[in-house]
Amino acid sequence: MKKLIKNGVIVTATDTYEADVLIDHQVVMAIGHNLDEADCEIVDAKGCYIFPGGIDPHTHLDMPFGGTVTKDDFETGTVAAAFGGTTTIIDFCLTNKGEPLQKAIDRWHEKSSGKASIDYSFHLMVSEINNDVLAELPNVIEKEGITSFKVFMAYKNVFQSDDATLYRTLLEAKKLRALVMVHAENGDVIEYLVEQALAEGNTDPIYHALTRPPEIEGEATGRAAQLTQLADSQLYVVHVSCAQAAEKIIEARKKGANVYGETCPQYLVLDQTDLEKPNFEGAKYVWSPPLREKWHQDVLWQALKNGDLQTLGSDQCSFDFKGQKELGKDDFTKIPNGGPIIEDRFSILFSEGVVKGRISLNQFVDLTSTKAAKLFGLYPKKGTIAVGGDADLVIFDPNQERTISADTHHMAVDYNAFEGMTIKGEPVSVLSRGEFVVKEKQFVGKAGHGEYIKRAKHNEPYQLKKVLPTNS
Template identity: 50%
Template structure:
């Protein structure tokens, strides 16, 4: 199968030119001007920006939580991702207590295979660093193309591990070339504040935010970076939400340490005020870390401008408000509200707002939604750029396309949207995955199960 994309403005993290792209059997084999080759599919991209497909390195599809599962599975979630211009994602597979890492890998492969419509990989969530788990970290990095592992400094009894465990895991990556991803919030402090709030009868959704102070994230971020420094390895902080935590990353980077962090659109566009919405509406915004006071948003944009933040991912983890009543599990107790919100489909459109507002340029846009995620997690140059030899994953982005975000018209399988009613300008028109048109002007052309598991390389992140 061959595809020819003609007359688009090709935009990568570093280049911009008008050209044609020829894709043969899923891989870009020729880029030039005035290419006149026979192709099975010819696409006119004039007036469009042709950018590498989005890479979302933080999703939770079909994730079990408190007797329910996140609302999107690997079929609905990847189709929604594709509509939003994302062509690769990395999801999290969760180690079961008392087991190594392989059973979880197999479970998550079982969830994804036959359903995923775009390419995917996994990070492994390590909950207990047994000898078996340590050994599996090595084996997965070397043989399975799973080169990143997530640890939690929060959620005691569920995910939280102590400093010794974190340090041992970090040391392990020094030898095997893996990367530790950290959920950095001080779980002990938060758990105490939550219990105190409940004892005082504070049950409303906003108390989720009021019991998770920014200092708890800043402290854990600083500690995680210090542990990585002592182990002599890089570290990647997931879903950084506030200035307090960003300052710790900035300080470390100024010292020359390989500390990295991602933020998410919700922290760039939403704020604590959303918890003050009437009734139980605030539950739709319950996620961890929580939304912060609005002034943090400018600090995060600045972090993206200066490369103190390298990646924008989504932490897509949707739970329905009413049909089925998932968020309602916490109707009388904010601590029982499933944590998470939808975002897999709206990431590129929202970050594009930053381009329109002059906060970042189009090359930085490509970098933070595609190129740096690929370089951080061993996918580059197969993914994350438009170059000869790279996969034909691309978004033909229409900077003039207008739409209003609404749960009804978006494709995520969830009954609300945190950005309901927000008017956007600039959206994907055509999306290609390995040379195949999977979205054509809002119409789904792909099929479930066509997505492939991508083996990732180990080694230091290729991001400055």
């Protein structure tokens, strides 16, 4: 049945206005006033904003790491994402050296098929560049619609690639019109600092941060940006956590480089002191890059406001405190890196950003949805509210307050990194391709509704199919 959302205020990255939205055959059919209500389910959005569905460009679901596997998979993770106003995620497909890329992609399809309640796509990790990899990359783009490749500059002897691999990936991405993503930390220096800390008997969670200082992230970000300029390619720096990294991105962009930056809500509202919590509680906040001293938050907020950082990812990578984080009880290097963020990404940015006057309402939409859609080949299918685009919509009450807690969240993990934080503004109902996934704060979706999305190339629009309305 067609749906007509009435009485709401539509907000996109550029406009804010009152109008109704007509949905049919999974897409937005019309936007305006006095639309035909015949054969429609009427949805009253009075007092609410109507946002484009959130796009989370950075998730790790059902991912092996540090001898264990993330607690949230594509079923629980996408349910939590939907409650948080996210209707599309892009997850990271990990590869193994010497293994065909397609084998890794097939493995990620197996993890996700029939489980997701919202739409999803993949980034592909590139751990080595050789003739076999170069031969496969065009097929990865054309067949799988994976148009973004990730290179790690950290996690030595696990994920880390050398500079030659990064540079050759940048060159290939320029030719193929793909976007290179980078985890920018100097893994070699981190390895030395970690060995030094352990030799001195420093094993507590706080040493995860102290062995990964912000200068290490800044150096790697600057190095990646310079290699991007040398290759005349394009780069997306994930999870920017500190002033030093933000400054390198700003510097590169001023020189005309195609360098983009993402930060995450944890770096905007949490700080390094969380890692000092007693009774090993600090392990809950171990992820990479680590939390920084509080003053870095102001720099990141300003970078978001100025457009120097373009997106907000969650870096969702959840591990239980009991039984998983505890693996590093006597050695911080064995604490699985990552946190449960996917559900609260959207609302934290609204509450801490819009409500507190740090960013505008339209910037909020751009950061949580539109810019990611444009960078990763989903726009205008997703990332905006426009006729012909997917009816991925969030009906959002800006006046509702809630206190974040593991007791009420929908992730499978046993703690919440933002426990006790009160935020203003909450999704009430969420639609994915015109179907309710969350309705009046109740989950009404189903596993398998989410579709795998083959994305367009970097900076190319997603070609929409023309859909004619019917009387169904």
